[in-house]
Amino acid sequence: MNDGPRLFSILRQGPYLIASVHTALDDSQLVRFQNDLVERIGSDRARGVVIDVAALDVLDSFASRTLRDMAEMARLRGAVTVIVGIQPDVAFAMVQLGMDTGRVVTALDLEEGLAELDRGARDPTAQRP
Amino acid sequence: MNDGPRLFSILRQGPYLIASVHTALDDSQLVRFQNDLVERIGSDRARGVVIDVAALDVLDSFASRTLRDMAEMARLRGAVTVIVGIQPDVAFAMVQLGMDTGRVVTALDLEEGLAELDRGARDPTAQRP
Numbered sequence: 001m002n003d004g005p006r007l008f009s010i011l012r013q014g015p016y017l018i019a020s021v022h023t024a025l026d027d028s029q030l031v032r033f034q035n036d037l038v039e040r041i042g043s044d045r046a047r048g049v050v051i052d053v054a055a056l057d058v059l060d061s062f063a064s065r066t067l068r069d070m071a072e073m074a075r076l077r078g079a080v081t082v083i084v085g086i087q088p089d090v091a092f093a094m095v096q097l098g099m100d101t102g103r104v105v106t107a108l109d110l111e112e113g114l115a116e117l118d119r120g121a122r123d124p125t126a127q128r129p
Numbered sequence: 130m131n132d133g134p135r136l137f138s139i140l141r142q143g144p145y146l147i148a149s150v151h152t153a154l155d156d157s158q159l160v161r162f163q164n165d166l167v168e169r170i171g172s173d174r175a176r177g178v179v180i181d182v183a184a185l186d187v188l189d190s191f192a193s194r195t196l197r198d199m200a201e202m203a204r205l206r207g208a209v210t211v212i213v214g215i216q217p218d219v220a221f222a223m224v225q226l227g228m229d230t231g232r233v234v235t236a237l238d239l240e241e242g243l244a245e246l247d248r249g250a251r252d253p254t255a256q257r258p
Contacts, residue, residue: 038217045237069224076220078213078237078245 008033010040016048016117017041018110022055030066037070041077048117049074052110054085064099071104081105084113137162139169145177145246146170146208147239151184159195166199170206177246178203181239183214193228200233210234213242
């Protein structure tokens, strides 16, 4: 499985982790990504996570659910998650397919994602006016 | 029930209470923990509570609901609650089982939990701009 280029990377930047997906992941790779990330939140004492999915030109329901689960697990471990880089086509497909993404914080790109974390990444489950 | 080692401890640190669960609690023990904690919030005039569940390697739906209820009761008594030390496996299981943990403030460990309280522990149920 580790032949060839890395499928994803998890880098630390200050109190944040930047997790980039480099290519389309199959389901087992997604699960590995999930486990690695949750592990790293503990070992790096991360307070925020940016998941960059800009390299994905498709996001099926399993991947979408996995991202949502990752955000929730990260929250239980004390880190806020922002998903960045959802492509226009992907956003279109997700909405058309009626995927539930309600509780996930999103931002345009990595820069905006980090800015969002710096702003204290408002908890998306909080009720705001 | 009081034979053997203590099942949980509630310690005071300044304006905060640190409640640690030392081992898996059965349902009646959980209820006792809950009652003790709510009592202590009043007697110690606590403004914040950290509940450390790092010793738990499983958190079933009753325990999870009890923790949520404790946080809500503490809030009604004027104290903010942060749950810390949810293990990766536990987080995974909770998310997979779809447990609703939406309103509970979480942090990685005791240190982060106290820091969160010091930051004024943004109440996730509070309405913010």
